[in-house]
Amino acid sequence: ARLHERAARSQEAVRASRREAGECRRQLQARLVEMESLRGAHQSLERQLQELEERHNAEAAGLQDTIGQLEDDLRNTKNEMARHLREYQDLLNVKMALDIEIAAYRKLLEGEETLFNMGSGGLPSLNSLPSPTSSFQPRSFSSST
Secondary structure (H helix, E strand, O other): OHHHHHHHHHHHHHHHHHHHHHHHHHHHHHHHHHHHHHHHHHHHHHHHHHHHHHHHHHHHHHHHHHHHHHHHHHHHHHHHHHHHHHHHHHHHHHHHHHHHHHHHHHHHHHHHHHHHHHOOOOHHHHHHOOOOOOOOOOOOOOOOO
16 A cells, blocks of 8 residues: 555656646747747847948948038138139239329329419420320239139
């Protein structure tokens, strides 16, 4: 009877061990499925990260190109502004020279007018004065344009 009792307990222990082993197998299967699912999610996230990095790198390269073009445009604009400034200064110099020349001719004309109005000797005395246009020599101005 004791032997039967021990055998029954042993069989019950074996059944409990088998149930526990089956439960462990089910848990192991669930963990393996979960691990495969997580592995797939990980790979998907890695691909997304790589795509984002590639997109970011392409965008950064595009922005670098844009910056380079803008720097070239700025450099060209500065050069053009400097050229315009030089041209303006040249034209200003020409204008000042012409203003001086006009003032000199105006002074000569005023002097002749004064002599004419004074009537000192009439027209023959005017002929003895040098003509303001006879000493005029046109200047040629060179410009960088």
